[in-house]
Every structure is written in C-alpha cells, then in structure tokens.
Amino acid sequence: MNGTEATIVSCAEMREIARDLFAGGGRMQMVYAWQPEPGAIELRYVASPPEAGRFLLWRCRPEGEAPSLAAIWPSLGWYEREIMDLFGLGFRDHPEPNRLVLAEDIPPPFDGHDPTRALRMTDIPRPLPELDAPEVQTLPFGPVRADVLESAEFTFFYIGEQILHYHPHLFFKHRGMEARFAGLTPTLGTIMAERVSGVGSVAHALAFCQAIEAAASCTVPKRALWLRVLLAELERVYNHLHYLGHLANTTSLKVGEAQGKLLEEQAKQINARLTGSRFLRGLLIPGGLRRDLAPGDWLSGALESLRAETARYVDLLERSDSHLDRLITTGMLRRNVALDQGATGPVQRASGIDRDLRRDHPYAAYAELPLIVPVRSEGDAYARAGVRAAEIDASIAVMQRVLLLLEDGPVRADCTTTPGAEGLGWAESPRGTLFYAVHVGAGGRLARVKIKSPSFSNWRVFPFTVHETNMMDYAINEASFGLTVAGCAR
Amino acid sequence: MALWTFFGLTQGKATTPWPRRGEADGQEDVLGMPRYAPDQCRDGCADCAAVCPTEAIAPRADAAGGIVPSGITVDYGRCVVCQLCTEACPTGALSPSHDWAFGVRRREDLVWSETPAPEAAPAPGQRAFRRSLHIRHVDAGSCNGCESELQALNNPFYNLHRLGIFFTPSPRFADLLLVTGPVTHAMRAPLRATWEAMAEPRWVMAIGTCAVSGGIAAGGYACGTGLDGVLPVDLYLPGCPPNPAAIIAALLTFQGRAPQRVQGGRHGE
Incomplete structure (x- = not known):
C-alpha cells in the first residue's frame, strides 16, 4: 500500500509482531478488513513506527477466526469488534466479543462473507455489568x-x-459511511468524505485525497499544498473556539460561553468569506484544489484580530477561579492509559504524549512551516483546554506564515487512479489522528475505504476518566474531551 | 463575576438587527443552491447529472428512453450544495448562487417546475406560535454539520431568543420537532418515541438535505431516506448544512412571520 511499508504475514504471527511493536516503542493505529475478491477477507494492521518514517503495515488472510490482539493493544478492541459486526469474522479470545456498531438483527452487510464461518460474538450490544446491589x-x-x-x-x-x-x-448514528464510498469516483468520494464528520470536513477530505494521491502516485502543485494548510488550520481554529465556549457552558460561565461562541461565529464567517462555505467544503479534490483561492489582504488582518481577541478571552478564562476550580484535576487521564487505549490529538498531548502527524509524518506543506505543538503533562480537563487554547495561537501563526510565503502557480494536477491501486492518507484533524485507507477497484472507482477517525479513538478512552468520579463533573469532563459522535459512528 | 460583567459591558452589542432590519444576516459570501436556467441548456447535454452525487439532478428521459432537449430534472431537496454541477456545466445553465433560504411547506416546491404552484398557506394553528415557539431537536444520524449550525443559533450574533424561539429539553414542552440526519435504523424508534411524547398540536421540521431526502448517506444497510414515511413533515429545509440564517428564515416561514421564498424550485428575490 502506497504510503506504508508493507509486509505479508500469516495471522498467527500477528500476536508476536504486536508484542515486538509494543516493546520497540511503536504504536498500533488500527486494523481493518477488506475483500480483495468475493468471499475472501484480508486484515490490514497499520502502525506508527517507533521513530519518524513510513507507517508500518501488515497484511494477513485469516483462516477461520483471527487471533485477537486486544490483550496486547487494548486500543484495537473496538476495531476488531467492528470487523466482527461488518464482515462476520470472529476474533479468538476477544475480551469483550459484543456487537459494537450494528443492532443485533442486522447481518454483516459486506458482501461475500461466509455464513458458516465461526462467529464468536454475543448478540448483546451493550455489555453492562450485572448488579446485585440495591443501593446502586x-x-x-x-x-x-x-x-x-x-x-x-x-x-x-x-x-x-x-x-x-x-x-x-455511540452507534445509534452509524450510517455505514465506509460502505457508501464503494463504487464512487474519487471526486464523489471527496464529497462523501467531507460529510463523514461535518466539523472535520477539511481533515476528512484531506486525508481521503492524500490517500488517493498516494495510490495514484500523483504530485500536487505547491500552491495547492500551501492552501491546504490554510484550510486545515482554519478548521482547527473554529473547532477549538467552539470547544472553549462549550466548556465554559458546562462550568456555568455564561459570558465566557457567549464570547467563545461569538469568536467561533467570527471564524466561520471568515471561512465563508474565503471559500463560500462556513465548513470550508467544496475545495479539496485529489490532485489539489477545485479552484484557486485568493486570500486577499483582509485575511491576514482578520486573523490577527481573531488572534488578539482570543488571547484576551483565554486570559479572562485563566483568571476565572470558578471556571478553573471545575477543570483542575477533573477527568484525569494518565499517560499509560492514554497510550494503551489509543488516545489521540489534544487529548493525548494533554497527557504528556508528544505526537502530532503534522510534525511527525508531514503532509501538505507542513514540513516547510515552523509548527509549535503544545504539550501538557497533567492529564486533566484543564490541561486539555490549555492545549487547545495554545493550538489556536499556533494555528494562526502558521496561517500568517502561509499568507506571507504563498507563491503563485497552478492548484490542480491530473490524478488518475488505476484498478488495484491502494494508498494510505492521514491528517492531524482538530481532534487527532485521522487515517483513510483506500483501495481502488474496476474503472478507477473506489472498492473499499476505511476511516480511522480520532473520535472513535478518544471515545474508547473517555470512560476510563469517568469511572469512580462524580456526576457533577461528568458534563465538564465530556466537554473537555471535545468529542464528536458522527466521527465515531460514521 | 465582576471580571466578566465588565467585559460583557465593554463589548457592546454583538447581535445582528437582521431579520427585523437590514441585510446583515452574516452569510454574505455563503454559497447556496445552484441556480438553474433551463433556457441555457444545450440539447442532449446532461453533464451536470453525471457528476451529481445524490441524483438531485437527473437526466429526463423521453418515452423511448432518450434524453430530451434541456432534459434534466432538478430536485433541491436532494442537493448537498457540493457545487460540482456548476463546475461541470458548459453553458452556465447551472451557476453558483447565494440562494439558501429554501424552507418550504410542500416537498414538491423543492423540485424545479415550469409552472410553480402558488404558495401554500401555513396549516391551521401554526400562526398561534408566532410569538413563542418551543423546539425539541433530534439528531437522527447527521454528520454534526447541522448540529453545529443549530448550536450557532444561540450565539450572540443570531441570538435566537430575541425572536421568541427557544430550544427545550423535554418533548412534552415542545411545539415543533426539528429533525436532522437521514434517520438511521437505530434512531428510528427513539425519533418516533420523541414525537409521540409531544402534546398536540405538534409540528415537524426536516432540517438539512439528509432529513429531507437522505442526502449523501441515503439507503445502504444502516440508513433511511429522511423523514418522509417516518413522520409527517410540516416544513422542509434542504442545505448541507443549512446556515443559521436559513434556519431562522425557515422558522419564521413556519410561524407565518415571513413569506416562503421558494416555489417550484425557484428562489424569489
């Protein structure tokens, strides 16, 4: 798969490989299934290497069941359950072999699955503990x-x-989006990707386009790469402003909420003025951008004004004892739990894990831009808010740099996909790592698209910060994670 | 806190006077539904239909199955505002526009028609909610784009409260059920239960192209095709997502406080 270093293995070897990866300091990102031909299933494990470099990929074809890796990489538990639901493939020794994304009465929707394949899963969608304690x-x-x-x-x-x-x-909203990509042209796939998670339209379309570009080995013109950074950072800024406003709502800081949401509105209006879309949709396409953008002189001024107002707003939040009292020590996420359960984005960076795809696996024009990656070690709601507030400042600095150095030139190159091509694309969305794995089928149309979304990862982590806390903190803790359900459920 | 009180007072008024006065709806450069000018269509051309992801534009076949001259049908209820048709159209028959106030009472008003029917009047009883309207929102599987814009309604710029329109947590207090998303199989029952919990008279508004027709996610193993056939709909507002001003305009149309802008797929001035 283009964009990765791939190895074909037997599924029986995967447990040892997973242990070695863990010992070596790498990190498993996801596992997904696809059907290279009708009736056949291949598993694909994608991992970050210990050092910078290409992503690692292992391919194997399970015979009967596959061994579960959830005991070694707990973060893979949900991926394996999703494969059970969608492909009817069982995982041996899975610690929680329950349905995840589908209701109990729906058979595996992907074609060609073998109904006789052993399926070790219960039909209980919600594995709740049994209680014999009337006081609970x-x-x-x-x-x-x-x-x-x-x-x-x-x-x-x-x-x-x-x-x-x-x-x-979390899967009442499961729309089966991955299956909806099948049979589409890459152009229509981009329209689909923009609508997987509305507030992550750019990140999703960007990761998708980059996966197609990796599969087709096409080169995106320089101006388009730089403008893509601008779009991605605009998305980060309006998301993080919403986050700060919503968090202030949960701590009952009403003027603080209003100001955060007003700044978000200003950011969305900047988006619309630049692109015609408050969600920055309708620009990305495999090969570059659908049309050139003319970021006029006004944009730099508007961003500077937004930066100054945000700095003042964040300063006020920092001086509000009632707000800080509710955040500090709330929803503690320890570093080892964040790592084991697969926390990503600002959530992991607030628990001391210094990872950011923009810096560690640069895409678009990030390699040429000075990027500050804020990291905190406390792991509480306060640290998560602090990371995001600092990221707004860093994002605007990156955008000002883009506006200063942006060169004229074409924004779109031809990008044709051939049957059998496959590619991996990624983006650091406002909520964390996002991967698209793309397989091209007949006629250059999409055969299989897998989405690894940051909210799928962070929702998995979140309950570990809720157990044994108190009700009054719950809403604050949830807001401090900045999760979306649409991105998780797809 | 004194800090925030002082800050709030020094900030002045952030709320737009629109829709009562002026044009400052906050959507100056927002692209809306593509505008359709059939007289500019080339005979036999259906380039727009070939790129449309949701069959909002479809070639109109004659009895023999051939494409008839100026032969497309346009259904704004299926449009996801991706603008691909405006890029594919060789003549400008479909062009980008700022037409987004697409709230209509009848589904057929979203379909482009040579002879639009006159505006439908508000249903009996709807006008009673002119001065106070309470809304219960249900997300039936949206991408969170519509929620993002619905949440924006109560930011200081739009300040929906000033229009006497409120979101309420309980369906028991709600007059209007506002639904987003294509209605996934798993959300069908909770959606229905919410509607049944509302006291009569109760009304339903489909917000966003997914709720109107299923949009990009329609069909498949997990999704329905919007609200039709699930609940009776009193107002349809397509858009992907509809912007906050479009949602306000649709709510005012529902209350009989503003005229419906679109008839037979044509957006009036």
Whole structure:
C-alpha cells in the first residue's frame, strides 16, 4: 500500500509482531478488513513506527477466526469488534466479543462473507455489568439528550454523586459511511468524505485525497499544498473556539460561553468569506484544489484580530477561579492509559504524549512551516483546554506564515487512479489522528475505504476518566474531551 | 463575576438587527443552491447529472428512453450544495448562487417546475406560535454539520431568543420537532418515541438535505431516506448544512412571520 511499508504475514504471527511493536516503542493505529475478491477477507494492521518514517503495515488472510490482539493493544478492541459486526469474522479470545456498531438483527452487510464461518460474538450490544446491589442506581441517558446534541446513550451506575461505572453506546448514528464510498469516483468520494464528520470536513477530505494521491502516485502543485494548510488550520481554529465556549457552558460561565461562541461565529464567517462555505467544503479534490483561492489582504488582518481577541478571552478564562476550580484535576487521564487505549490529538498531548502527524509524518506543506505543538503533562480537563487554547495561537501563526510565503502557480494536477491501486492518507484533524485507507477497484472507482477517525479513538478512552468520579463533573469532563459522535459512528 | 460583567459591558452589542432590519444576516459570501436556467441548456447535454452525487439532478428521459432537449430534472431537496454541477456545466445553465433560504411547506416546491404552484398557506394553528415557539431537536444520524449550525443559533450574533424561539429539553414542552440526519435504523424508534411524547398540536421540521431526502448517506444497510414515511413533515429545509440564517428564515416561514421564498424550485428575490 502506497504510503506504508508493507509486509505479508500469516495471522498467527500477528500476536508476536504486536508484542515486538509494543516493546520497540511503536504504536498500533488500527486494523481493518477488506475483500480483495468475493468471499475472501484480508486484515490490514497499520502502525506508527517507533521513530519518524513510513507507517508500518501488515497484511494477513485469516483462516477461520483471527487471533485477537486486544490483550496486547487494548486500543484495537473496538476495531476488531467492528470487523466482527461488518464482515462476520470472529476474533479468538476477544475480551469483550459484543456487537459494537450494528443492532443485533442486522447481518454483516459486506458482501461475500461466509455464513458458516465461526462467529464468536454475543448478540448483546451493550455489555453492562450485572448488579446485585440495591443501593446502586442505574441512569440510562439518551439517545435523545437535552439541548442540541448528537444522539448517543450513556448508562451510569451510581451511588449518590459517585459514579461507579459508565458505559457509552455511540452507534445509534452509524450510517455505514465506509460502505457508501464503494463504487464512487474519487471526486464523489471527496464529497462523501467531507460529510463523514461535518466539523472535520477539511481533515476528512484531506486525508481521503492524500490517500488517493498516494495510490495514484500523483504530485500536487505547491500552491495547492500551501492552501491546504490554510484550510486545515482554519478548521482547527473554529473547532477549538467552539470547544472553549462549550466548556465554559458546562462550568456555568455564561459570558465566557457567549464570547467563545461569538469568536467561533467570527471564524466561520471568515471561512465563508474565503471559500463560500462556513465548513470550508467544496475545495479539496485529489490532485489539489477545485479552484484557486485568493486570500486577499483582509485575511491576514482578520486573523490577527481573531488572534488578539482570543488571547484576551483565554486570559479572562485563566483568571476565572470558578471556571478553573471545575477543570483542575477533573477527568484525569494518565499517560499509560492514554497510550494503551489509543488516545489521540489534544487529548493525548494533554497527557504528556508528544505526537502530532503534522510534525511527525508531514503532509501538505507542513514540513516547510515552523509548527509549535503544545504539550501538557497533567492529564486533566484543564490541561486539555490549555492545549487547545495554545493550538489556536499556533494555528494562526502558521496561517500568517502561509499568507506571507504563498507563491503563485497552478492548484490542480491530473490524478488518475488505476484498478488495484491502494494508498494510505492521514491528517492531524482538530481532534487527532485521522487515517483513510483506500483501495481502488474496476474503472478507477473506489472498492473499499476505511476511516480511522480520532473520535472513535478518544471515545474508547473517555470512560476510563469517568469511572469512580462524580456526576457533577461528568458534563465538564465530556466537554473537555471535545468529542464528536458522527466521527465515531460514521 | 465582576471580571466578566465588565467585559460583557465593554463589548457592546454583538447581535445582528437582521431579520427585523437590514441585510446583515452574516452569510454574505455563503454559497447556496445552484441556480438553474433551463433556457441555457444545450440539447442532449446532461453533464451536470453525471457528476451529481445524490441524483438531485437527473437526466429526463423521453418515452423511448432518450434524453430530451434541456432534459434534466432538478430536485433541491436532494442537493448537498457540493457545487460540482456548476463546475461541470458548459453553458452556465447551472451557476453558483447565494440562494439558501429554501424552507418550504410542500416537498414538491423543492423540485424545479415550469409552472410553480402558488404558495401554500401555513396549516391551521401554526400562526398561534408566532410569538413563542418551543423546539425539541433530534439528531437522527447527521454528520454534526447541522448540529453545529443549530448550536450557532444561540450565539450572540443570531441570538435566537430575541425572536421568541427557544430550544427545550423535554418533548412534552415542545411545539415543533426539528429533525436532522437521514434517520438511521437505530434512531428510528427513539425519533418516533420523541414525537409521540409531544402534546398536540405538534409540528415537524426536516432540517438539512439528509432529513429531507437522505442526502449523501441515503439507503445502504444502516440508513433511511429522511423523514418522509417516518413522520409527517410540516416544513422542509434542504442545505448541507443549512446556515443559521436559513434556519431562522425557515422558522419564521413556519410561524407565518415571513413569506416562503421558494416555489417550484425557484428562489424569489
């Protein structure tokens, strides 16, 4: 697969490979399944190498069941369960062999699966603990929640204020997006990618386009690479401003909420003025951009004004004791849990893990730009907010640099895919690492697209910060993670 | 806190006077639905239909199966505003526009028609909510784009409260059910239960192209094709996502406080 260093192995070897990777300091990113031909299933394991360099990829064809790696890499547990649901492939010794994304009555939707294949999974979609303690209360909350929120169901087991156990069910919104890519042209695939997670439109389309460009080995013109950085950072800024406003809402800082959301609105209006879309949609395409952008002199001024207002806003938040009291020590995520469970983006960087795809595996024009990656070590809600606030400043600095150095030139090159080509693309979205693995089929159309989204990773981590905390902190903790359900459920 | 009170007071008023006065709706450069001018179509050309991801534009076949001159159908209820057709069109028959106020009472008003029917009046009872409207929102599988714009309605710029329109946590207090997303199989029952919990008279608004027709995610193993056939819809607002001003305009149309802008797929001035 272009963009990776691939090895063909037997599935039986994967446990040893996974252990070696762990010992060597690498990191497993995802596993996905695809069907190279009808009836056949191949598993693909993608990992970050210990040092900078190309991503590692192992391919294997399971005979019957595949060995589960969840005991070695807990973060793979959900990926394996999703493969069980969608492909009907069983994983041997899986610690929680329950359905994840589909309701119990839906058979595996991907074609050509063998119904006789042993399927070791229970039909219980929500593995809840059995309780024989009348003092413990159960609170099912959702999927329709208060206010304008995405649908998800949370189950709390609690005594008084104390949460004993917490279980989120996040796949009411599963739209089967990966399957919707099949048969599309790469151009229409980009339109689809923009709509997987609305507030991550650029990151998704960018990772998708880069996967196609890797598969087709095409070169994107320099101006387009630089403008892609501009779009990606604009997306980060409006997302992080929303995050700060929403977090202030959960700590009941009403003027703080209003100001954060007003700044978000200003950022979205800047997006629209530059691109015609408040979500920066309709520009990315494999090979570059659909049309050139003319970031006029106004943009630099507008960004500077937004930066100054944000700095003042963040300073006010930092001086609000009632706000800080609710954040400091709330929702502690220790470094080892973040690593084991696969935390990503600002969440892992607030727990002391210094990783950022823009710097470690540069794409677009990031290699040529000075990038500050804020890292904190406390692992609490305060650190997560601090990382994001600092990232707004760093993003605007990068954008000013782009505006200063942007050269004239074409923005689009031809990018034709050939049957059988495959590629991996990635982007550091506002919420963390995002991968697209793309397989091209007949006529240059998409055969299989796998999306590894940052919210799928961070939702997996989140419950570990909820168990044994208290109800009053829950909403603050959830907001401090900055999760989306759409990105997780796809 | 004194800090924030002082800050708030020094900031002045952030809220736009629109829609009561002026044109400052905050969407100056936002691209809307492509504008269709059939007289500019070339005979036999259907380049736009070939690139449309949701069959919002489809070639119109004659009885023999051939494409008829100026032969496309345009359904804005399926449009995801991707602008691919405006790039593919060789003549400018489909051109980019800033037409986004597409809230309509009848689904057929989103389909381009030579002879648009006159505007449908608000249903009996809807006008009673002119001064106070309470909304319950349900996400039935959206990409979170519509939620992002719905959440923006209560930011200081749009400040929806000033129009007497409020979001309410309980369906029991709600007059209007506002639905986003294509209605995934798993959300069908919770959506239905929410609607059943509402007291009558109750109304339903489909927000975003997914809720109107299924949009980009329609069909497949996990999704339906929007609200039609699931709940009775009183107002349709396509868009991907519809911007906050479009949502406000649609709410005012629903209340009978503003005229419907679109008839037979044509966006009036």
